[in-house]
Amino acid sequence: MNEGVPQSVLVVDDSADIHQLVSARLRSEGVRLLHAHNAEEGLGLALQHRPDLILLDLEMPGVDGMTLCRQLLEDPMLSDLPVIFLTGTIDVETKVQAFELGAVDYVTKPFDAIELKARVRSALRTKRYQDLLTTKAQIDVLTGLWNRGYLDNRLAAELSHMARQGSPVSLIMLDIDHFKSINDRHGHPFGDLVIQRIAEILGRLSRDSDIVCRYGGEEFAIILRNTPANGALAIAERLREAIAATPLSQGRSRVRATASFGIAGSDQFDDPSQLSPETLLKAADEALYGAKADGRNRVGLGHTQG
Structure with missing residues (x-):
């Protein structure tokens, strides 16, 4: 509203x-x-x-x-x-x-x-x-983004709409790289600032139709309506580059924060009409951890699944 x-x-x-x-x-x-x-x-x-x-x-x-x-x-x-x-x-x-x-x-x-x-x-x-x-009740206090509860409800609604209309839905999961080290070295208030800055980038650069949420801790999720996996991949790359290029400072120190991304799209599944929120979240999360295993500050794309 x-x-x-x-x-x-x-x-x-x-x-x-x-x-x-x-x-x-x-x-x-x-x-x-x-x-x-x-x-x-x-x-x-x-x-x-x-x-x-x-x-x-x-x-x-x-x-x-x-x-x-x-x-x-x-x-x-x-x-x-x-x-x-x-x-x-x-x-x-x-x-x-x-x-x-x-x-x-x-x-x-x-x-x-x-x-x-x-x-x-x-x-x-x-x-x-x-x-x-x-x-x-559905706004994350630190970032002003939608929270995990809203994500769960909205993802279920979007998949229901997708099953009825046949339009693809993709999900981006992202996680701030080495966030524990940022907190340990610069303190939790600076860690909160990093989360807020990245949330601002995601909100500013995402499309009006995209639903940007704080998943929890240093993780975020974005629901992309009417978007296949390859389209989500291009959007995630743009967001990744913007985060890596954003200067952060703590006193006289310059801090570089990056994020790893995982992509899963309904078009990657043999029967998208039977796709559940849990399955799509799991696929995006697996792609995210694949990106971290490959060196971080990159985008991972999930594989076609049955």
Whole structure:
């Protein structure tokens, strides 16, 4: 969640009149509206934009709203999205089923303008608070990067998306070379400075779509969306060169810090659709230790695996 960026609401309904009505009712709320006219289009827009709220018609022809609710719940990247369902008729059984599938509220058609605004405001306010708490819990304090918990969750979500869409995912693991010696010789505060400086380089030189995390200690990990292993290799080489060329000083001493990298990509596996986060992490970690065994300050590329 970015402060100052309008929250987004995805409207999924087969009626053009409902889309016009919702747009008119929410025009004063300062939200960004996305429009889908069937469940398939709604799922695609949800995956592309990850809206802050979904207004979902339950009685659509073809794939109905209840089925779309189930698809959202089963997708790790979408399961936390709040849903307010729109319906012309409401009964206890339908309400219970919708709430069990992740809906947070409902509005009956024809809906009152004041009621719709109030329910949307409440859902978006709750979503903003949840995003703030979640973000704070997933940020590494020393570097400001995402932490290991976020890495684990996001890697699982990206592999799930990859299995569905067929787009490659790569993982870069890197470790600061001889970091214990840096700490022993120059002290832990300087070691923290080295970690922070390298984190800054990774964040600055990585692409906007890359997910940079502190894995733990002096290790980092980067998830690269829509990137095969060879593409990740080129990015890792650029990062390695930048780290090695960055001057560090401790008093009058000049310190050269380098890092070793390991690469693993989903395209290196015979059946990427069955790839687990643990398997990809293990492959990247093995490539990293191969780079260290070959002399450090280099990039190791994992081998094709079954």
